[in-house]
Structure formats: structure tokens, C-alpha cells
Amino acid sequence: MLSIVVIISILLIYQPYQTYQLETIEAALASTVELPCSVNQNIEPTNPAKIIWIRDDRADIVSLDSVITVRDRRLSIQTRTSIDREERVLRITNIEEQDHGLYRCVYGDITLNEILLDVLIPPRIISHSPEDMSLTVREGQDARFSCTASGRPTPVIVWQVNGLSRPTMITTIAGTNESILILRNASRFDSGRVDCSATNSLSTVNRQFLLHVKYKPTVTVPFHLSYFRLYDSTTITCRACAVPSPTIFDFFRPKHVEPIEHGIKDKFDEFINQTCRQLTITFYFSDPSFFGPYVCRARNSVGVSHAEFVLKELVQSTKHLKHITEHQPSTTPSIVTSTLSSVITNNDDSPERHIQYSYKSNTVVTGINAQTNRALQLSTSFLLLIGLLFITSRC
Template identity: 80%
Template structure:
């Protein structure tokens, strides 16, 4: 047992320089770094061996004592000598990415020190899709973006859509640092900026994409129906919002392919912003043919939409209203249809339910008018009787 201990002690004495630990030094690009190697002069003073710096991954001898053996002006050796120690410091100025690696300082067959030089590299986005930084897609479809980034440490990629993080929609491709963002069933509200940011301990870089979602027009009018008299001049506005802007935007009569021209007193088309236009017309209702249903229709490459409104004739006298009501009590001439683009029937005709409702409404209106006329006649007769009695009493 004693002999084993003695042998172990002798081996430790003969290997005094194998007690080093691997050291890691981080250096940024363009910085200056110094790698230190030292040996005690009181150990093996008669050893003729030189202190050598070796680049392990390339098997290059960088220096012999104080002499640089490679052609690189960025490298130099600083020699520092004291009573008990001798140092050979390898200085690297303007550090480059290629300087990354393991450096060993040896003397003879003894390794004095090992240093891993970790060159920190800011993140770089090396590829991205779409390459022109612009994505055009129709509403309801999917949009796919990708970014690949490099750097040391490996950068983290984060996606934002109009300033909001979307981590649940991101996929990282195994074996690469490629990140993919897939927006499912995009809507018009997704239009705008899509940002890909790559970050490590040094800095952050990003790529900014433009997402352009195309959608068919949304058409609105301020009223679905309204009453006017003959020779009135109503003003109607129609708002259409879409991307791209409508190629067709005008007022029509139902089932007519051409815009209306009859009765138009004034017409004004205004661009409100990049997606919305407003069309305003003033009609002169010179005859009864101008009353009825109208359609504001807008069309672009993504589709077509419309909104319907009805201009009804306001009957001017109670007597005329009673006559019209009695003659047409059983016809659906006063039906009001308030349909939008999503509820128009195939033939643009009112349903039986609407006809029945109109019929009942006209019947009730006729009864009310008749009762009012009877009350008026009774009041007139009583007033006349009172006047006669007053005249007779004066006589």
C-alpha cells in the first residue's frame, strides 16, 4: 500500500503542468484579446524547450517563444519575465470570426494552458421569404413568412404582426435556425407590418415585411328606405371599403347592368382613405317612375357586394291616401323591402310573409282613416247646430 502512494507522488512531481483547467474567453468582433501562458522559472531551469502557441483546430504553430510564425499582422507576443515566472501572452487585435477556436500553450511535451476563444458574432438574417419583403394574399387564405438567422450565441427569432406577438403560430425547422410564421385564414385586420427579429447577447436585427390582404368591398348606405314627395330632391350617400379599391362603384336599379342616369341632379365621388370611397348623389323625383328600389354596387378583383335602399312616395293628402288605400288594399304596392347583399332573394321579390304583413297594415290604416272622417263630420254638425241655436236666441 505504501509503495502505491510513493509511485503516485512521484508521478505528480514529474507532471507539474497538467493541473491546468480549460479556460473560455469571450471576445467581440473587432476587439482585442490577450491569451496568457506562464511557467515558473525555478522548474526545469536547464530545459531548452521553447514556449509554443498552437491553434488546435488548424494544427498551426502560431508562435515560438516571442516570434510569430504565421502571416498575420494582427498577432503579436508579449514577453513578461519575473524572478519566478516567465509569460508568453498571445495578443490578437481586431478579432475576426475566423479566430474562434482552441488555443494551446505548450513547452516541450507539456501543455501549460488551453484556452477556448469564443468569438461573439452579432445576429445576421441570412435569408428570408418572401424575398421582396411583400406578401399579397386574399382574405381567408394562409400567409407564410420565414427567417433564417446566424450568430454566436445562436440568436432567438421572434415574430410580431402589427406590433403583437404571435408565438403560437411559429415553427422552427429542425437542424437549422430557420423560423416560419404561418397566419391561417388571414383577415383584412392582419394587413400591415410583419416583423422578424433575431436577438442574441450582442444585438438585435430585424426584417420588416408588408402583408397586403385583398378583400371584396363592404358597402353601406345610411338608410334602407325613406319617404319623399314628387319633386323632392333627396341626397343619398354610399360608402364602400375594400382592398384594392373598387373598379365599379355606382348606383343601379335592381337587375340592371348599367348605372342610373335618369333623375340625377348631382353626383360626387370622394376618396376617403386608401381603402374607402364615398359616392353621393342627389335625385330629382320629377315623376313616380323614380320611386322604388335602388342598389349601390361595388366590385373589385376580390368580389362584388351591394346594399339596397328604397325611395317611397309620400302621399300628400288624407283624401288621396284614403282613395289609394281603398283601391290597392289587397295589393303589395306599399311593401318595403330592406335587404342587403347577403339577403337578396333570387328574383329580388318580397316573400309571402311580407305581402301578408303589408295587406294587414293597409287594412288597419283604412279603418282608422274612416273613423276619423266620421268623427269630423259629427263635430261639424254639432258646431252648426250650436250656431243656429245662438242666432235664434238673439232674435
Template identity: 25%
Template structure:
């Protein structure tokens, strides 16, 4: 009996203890179950701040924007006149403050408050990050011009959160000259100073702003370097034979872009069937070509390539002269009689004559060979040969061949005797 009484007493105490705990829980004041997290959101996106309250009872929850000192919501009602704010409750412990299309001014501390006595509250932070944006009104305009060997400063301003970093690059990938002492592929800073700028530094420069919040932005600034024209002539003397085509050329550099043309004997040459002109341009460089077709005597002389812009004028000179047409040297010709091959060794002789005694070679076709009469030996330029005689000439041909030789011997003897008598 005693043990049963003790057991009943323990049960009763336990029930009373549990009831006391439940009673105490029902009568506890409200408290926050967890802190409000710090929330980061990009500009224009939506954000939500949670406030978790236990034992709220009949108390009410309010949201306040501390930085703007503005009451946003009380319990389920929106007090603020900004339509982007709203509140929701999950019928448990969580009260959510919603901010749609977040703006820069929404950044700051938000307080979740419960109207107990004394009042309890906790604070969370809404961070609004802003992608970089280049401020055109505070930056260098998109195109600038500067004279060669002068100084120029390029400025690029950007806003955003966090504060953007500014980098400079050349669009063509070339290095940037910094104070003429070193070259860098990337330059950091909102101002780029180009000292004693040269024509090789002409081109597009990119100002790039980034702060780790996508997207990065850039601005393209074109730098034009102005200078008067310059001309280089690869070949100042050009020779070509008459009757051929010839091409002459000049290389020019100028900015602003120059007007380039060719002049011959103070007359501007325009594209015609006689003259062909071609100009290939690349940035501030140009390659001029002039083709003169079917060269004649009047086409040789001095040609000028002229280039001019608003800053000056210059010219180059090319002299075109005539050279002889290349030819092949003459070849020795050996001609034999087909009808008297067996006697060719006796009848073909080589003799040297004076220039005035030489006779042109007469070429006779095989169809006219029978009508040709025997004659004196002809000079081929290298050897002398005897034209073939008609068949059946027999001894007549021998006599005809020997008669001039005998006559020459007789005349030589007579003249020698006469000269001897005269001297005596």
C-alpha cells in the same frame, strides 16, 4: 564557549540552507503559474489570451491555434500572416496573445507552449459569439399574396452563435390563428403555417430572431389576402323632403383595392355642386358617401354604389323617395274691436256655416280702420266676428245689423207657406 560555537554553527547551517534554496530556485525548470482562462468576445471586438510562465529562463514561449493547426507567435515574433494577431510581454511572467476584430474563424482552442525538454503547454478557449442575422435568401420575401380560404406558410431562417430562436408576432398586436383551433400572441419556430386564411388575418407579420447577444433582429412580412368585393348597405330606403340635402352611404370590402363609384339612372356621378362624394378607406374596408344637394323631383329614384377589382364586381342599391316637408298646425285667432269693447258681448257671435259659405279673414291695419264699411261677418276658421263700424254710426249700425236678420225671417215664412200650398 561551547554555546557560542553551537550558535555559530546554526547560523552557518541556515545560510547554507538559504543559499541552497536560492540555488535550486535559480536552476528550476519553467512552469505555468496559472491556467489560461476561457475568453468570450462578440464578433468584431478585440480579445487577449494571457499565458503566465515562471522560471522561463532562456526558454521561449509560442502560441498555436490548435483548430487551424497554425503557429501564431514565437517569443516576441509573429509568425502568422494574419495581421490581426500580435503578442506582448510585460517583462515579468505574462505573455499576451492579442486578436483584433475577432472573426468567426478565430473561435477555438489556443495553446501556449514552452520549448523545454520535454515540451510543456497549456490550452485556453476563445469563444466568439455572433448576434443573430436573418438570412433573406432562405426566408419568405417581404410581401406575399394569397387568395382567401387558402393555406400559406411563412419561413424565417437566421444564423448566429448561439443558435438564434425564432418568434412570430403580428404587427397590429392581434393574435395569430394556429391551425384554426387556438390563437396565440407569440408563435415560436422558423415556419409559420396559416390554414384557410381569412381577410381578418391580413397584415404585417414580424419574424424576430434572438440569441441573448444584442442586438435582436426582425423581418417584416406583409401578407395580402385577396378576395372579390362585398357591399353592405345600412339603409336601402331613404326619405327626404324636396329642397333639402341628403346623404346616403355604402360599406365595401375588397382586396386588391377596389374602384368604387355611384350611379343614378345608368350615369356615373362625379363630384359637382349637385353631388358630393367621399370615400374613407382603412385597409381592405371602405366607406362610400354620396350627398345630393337641393333635392328636386328628378333627384328621387334608385341610386347604386358599385365596387369592382380584378377579382369581381358587386353593387348595392338605395331608393331615395320624397317625404312631405314637416309643418306646424294652424292656431285659432280671436279678433276684437277696440272701439266697441263694451258691446263686444252683443255683437260677436259664433255660428257654423258650410264649407262653401265660409269667407277668408281680412286683416286691416289700424291706419285704414276708419275707411272700412260695415259688412257681413267673416269666418276666421274657428269663430265668426263682426268687423268694427265707424264711430257715430248710432242706430244706423243697429238697423244694418238687424235688417238681414228680419229679411231672413220673412223669406223663411214665405217659402214655408208656398211649400205648404203646393203639397195641398
């Protein structure tokens, strides 16, 4: 019974040295850290020994009491002694990534302390695809980007396309911290910046890609039907947007290969922006054959597109107005003039279409000849004279 009590007492005395808790100390690169270790001087080990620091993952003895045993000027031992305790603090300056690991402080056969030195490392993007930071695909194809990042703590990778997050299109490969972004069925609106950002508690690092989505031209004209008179002039514009820029861009007659040449007074081609061109022409309708259907056609390496429009002839009308005039015999001619003028203007999203026609008709009514009037007056006087003579003879 006495022997059992002695064994329990010994276990209680040595318990603080036989049980210890793993401690984790975080340190950033280029910083300085101190790893503490102390021993109670009132406890004498069976075989007196010195305090030793050991790097477990390398099986290196770093120090023997207050002496550094490895060739590294960044390491030193800070000795601190008190009445009941003796300390050997391992100091590491200008922390490097290789300093990460498990350190143990032992005293004889007793482990006094065990510390995991966690060296914090800012994130780094160690590989990416495409390597030249630029990707070109056709509209409707998939666009694939990837980033692999390292750091401690493990960085979180976030993707953005033109400033917007696309989380549903991201895949992370476990164990490598590689993140893949796949834009399914890429459209022209995806063209622009694709950002890969890796972030941990220390900082954020970014890689910026450029995505170019090629698409065939989109061709537009402001109107599709317009009326003009023969010998009129008009200006027509056509806009084509595409990536890459159209190699063919001109006005054609349907089913014709060559651009139109006749009837054009002026032509002007300009770039509106990096993807859009505008072509402006001025037509002069000197011949009726210039009226009819036309197309504005644009072609690039992806495809060809066109927009149709029709120029129709406005035929002048010959309406007649009937004027009914009443007049009395007069020695002065009477002239009646009537004028009809009408202008129709169509205001819509297309360029102005003007239909203008005018009609003038003049009607001249001539009065009764003055000589005829005088003959009528003489006849009337003669008849009155005969009547008077007849009445006188009866009496």
C-alpha cells in the same frame, strides 16, 4: 516499496502540468484579447524546450517562444518574466470571426493552458422570404414568412404582426435557425407590418415585411327605407371598402346592368382613405317611376358586393274635419276657419326621413238675410194688431 513511493512523488510533482481546465474567453468583433500562458521556471523538463502557442482546429503553430510564426500582423507575443515564472501572452487585436477556435499553450510535452476563444458576433438575417419584403394574399388564404439568422450566441427570432406577438403560429427549423411564421386564414385586419427580429447578447437586427390582404368590397348605405313625396329631392350616400379599390362603384336598379341616370341631379365620388370610397347622389323625384328599390354595387378583382335600399312615395291624405257651430240671427255674416297641420320626423341612424303633410279646410257659415228678419218683424206686429181689435169688439 521504495520504487512505488518514487513514482507517486513524480506524479505529484508534474500534476499541475498534466491536468488543466479548459477556459473560455469571449471577445466581440473588432476588440482585443490576450490569451495567458505561464511556466514555473523551477521545473526543468527532461528536454529543455520553448513555449509554443498552437491553434488546434487548424493545426497551426502560432508562435515559437516570443516569435510569431504566421503571417498575421494582428498577432503578437507579450513576454513577462518574474523570479519563478515566465509568461508568453498571445495578444490578438481587431478580433475577426475567423479567430474563433481552440488555442493551446505547450511547453515541451506539457500542455500549460487550453483556451477556447469564443468570438461574439452580432445577429445577422442571412435570408428571408419573401425576398422583396412584400406579400399579397386573398382573405382566407395563408400568409407565410421566414427568416434565417446567424450570430454568436445563436440569435432568438421573434415575430410581430402590426406590433402584436403571434407565437402560436411560429415554427423553428432545428439546425438552421430558420424561423417560419404562418398566418392561417389571413384577414383584412392582418394587413400591415410583419416584423422579424433576431436578438442575441450583443444587439438586435430587424427585417420588416408588408402584408397586403385583398378582399371583396364591403358596401354600406346609411338607411334601407325612406319615404318622400313626389317632386321632393334627397341626398343618398354609399360607402365601399375593399383591397384593391373597386373598379365598379355606382347606383343601380335591381337586375339592371347599367347605372341609373334619370332622376339624378348631382353625383360626387371621393376617397375616404386608402381602402374606402364614398359615392353621394342627389335624387329628384319628378316621376313616380323613380320610387322603388335600388342597390349600391361595388366590384373589384376579388369579388362583388352590394347594399339594397328602397325609396317609397309618401301619398298626401285628405282628411276632413266636421265643425258644429251654433249661431243666432245676425245681419253680419259669420266665418269659421279650421287648419290641421302635422309633421312627423323619424330620427334614427339612417338619414332623416321626413313625412310631412298638411290639411286645411275652411267652413263658411252665412247669417240670416237682413230682409228676411224685417219681414218676420212685420208679420209679428200685424198679428198683435188683430188680437187687440178682437178684444175691443168683445168689450
